[in-house]
Amino acid sequence: MSTNYNKIAIVLGSAALFFACKSSKVYEVPTAVRPYAGKTIAAPPGMVYVPSGTIFEKSTIKDSINTDTTSRRVSLSAFFIDETEVSNKQYRKFVDWVADSVAVSTYFKNDPKYFYNAKVKSKAKVASGGKGADSTARRINWSKIDINSKVPFWQTNSEKLGPMVSMSNGRKVLNKDLVKFAFTHVQAGGPNAGKSVTDTIKVMPDNNVWTEDFPNSQSDFLVNNYFTIKGFDNYPVVGVTWKQARAYAYWRGIVSGSQEKSIVDMGLTFGLPTEAQWEYAASGGERNTESGIGNNAKDVNVVPSYINKKSKKVLPIANFKQGEGDYTRDGAIQTVPVKSYSPNVFGLYNMEGNVAEWALDAYSPSAFEFVEDRDPVLLLDASDDDADVMKRKVVRGGSWKDNASDLNTATRNYEVQDLAHSYIGFRCAMAAPSVITEQIGTRKFKAPKKNKKAATVTATGN
DSSP states (O other), X not given: OHHHHHHHHHHHHHHHHHHHHHHHTSSOOOOOOOOOOSSSOOOOTTEEEEOOEEEXXXXXXXXXXXXXXXXXXXXXXXXXXXXXXXXXHHHHHHHHHHHHHHHHHHHSTTOGGGEEEEEOOOSEEXXXXXXXXXXXXXXXXXXXXXXXXXXXXXXXXXXXXXXXXXXXXXXXXXXXXXXXXXEEEEOOSSTTTTSEEEEEEEOSOOTTHHHHHSTTSOOHHHHHHTTTSGGGTTSBOOSXXXXXXXXXXXXXXHHHHHHOHHHHHTTOOOBOOOHHHHHHHHTTTOOOSSSOOOTTOOOTTOXXXXXXXXXXXXXXXXXXXXXXXXXXXXXXXXXXXXXXXXXXXXXXXXXXXXXXXXXXXXXXXXXXXXXXSBSOOOOOOOOTXXXXXXXXXXXXXXXXXXXXXXXXXXXXXXXXXXXXXXXEEOOOEEEOOOOOOGGGSOOOOOOOOOOHHHHHHHHHHO
16 A cells, blocks of 8 residues: 555655646746748848758869869758848948048047047957957947048048058058958867967958959059949949958948847858858759759850840840950940849849859868768868968859859859959858748647548458
8 A cells, every 4th residue: 555655645746846847937838839920031231031941052163174063962051141242332331440440549549539448358350459459459439430421530530640541643542551450260170270360351452453364454444443433332342352251241240230139149140151052042042953953043055134125136134254355245344233133033133243252161172072961161261371272262153254154053163262353252141040931830630531442452452
């Protein structure tokens, strides 16, 4: 009898424990899963939401000898990506912010009105001080500097900035060697892998890329004006290295984080898209079979086109080189504004053509062999002293100076991380939460219906 009483006591004690948990809310019962009611998730300004999905990632490696194509299935988590390439106007905001930081922290460091009293510690800083430099630097009071003014602080106070500003062709020009941005990140690969390292980057684009890329071409107008005048505001920024593009993305996170609380709360950061993200977004997420090509993936000789109503001519609506010496049938001789032509299924402009785009990945012809099949990426932070083969970064999409074959979303190219060109730009990406679909919503159990015919056949067979 005592054994039975002990068993009953245990059961009653357990029941009491369950009731106690429920009443004290130590244990919360999971709620039913309800599908997300909206069609998409609200994206940060200038970005679009790309849902998670699976595609056949195709790799076409081109060289002077052959073209090798491989493919495999990969799955990607949801992410945000810029609807356009980063424009001159957007990148100038970055340059002006860094220049203002350097100007205040270097040439106005004894003027207390530009600084808060408290010293702060921050991961991001300008090389010579600037906004949130470190625990030993004063924090700039940006309320005293109108960063939304049409004329940046460094221009209105240029007479006090010494060697930082000079005059060229009647314009105030920044000294590119003094306008630097420093940021801290975790090293990927190399002897310092996994450690926090600080990179200091000169942020000014190289305007001379127009003559360096095409030395026997008349490009002085572009050298002198492409990045600076209002007429080119909405054209893609060029002349930026992979490191400069990455620095811009980091800075954008600082600025957006101060304005968008949700970005900070979720720990989201801006960066360059991975190679897989870029290909998935460019193909419209519709390449889901080994032989299938998404609506926006280009055959080597097929690009989007339209029929001009007046001339009845079939004209391309992507920016690329149509043939030897033939650049203008797409409506432009070099770059076009970042929102030109038609967007793809995701609402992205110029994923193929206009300017090729830096991706986050290090380049390897055999990357498919050792990256994961879920959110694949190949990371390597090469130092400036490493051999060029170690500093290669993936470039995707083809550009205004490339043939149609380079517009294929599967075509892989690369460039060394510290080289800039007149035909390479970039766009930013950011991780995003996945949408709860109807497929994974909570359901009631339904017993399978009996198939009488099948049961009869089974009985007969026995």
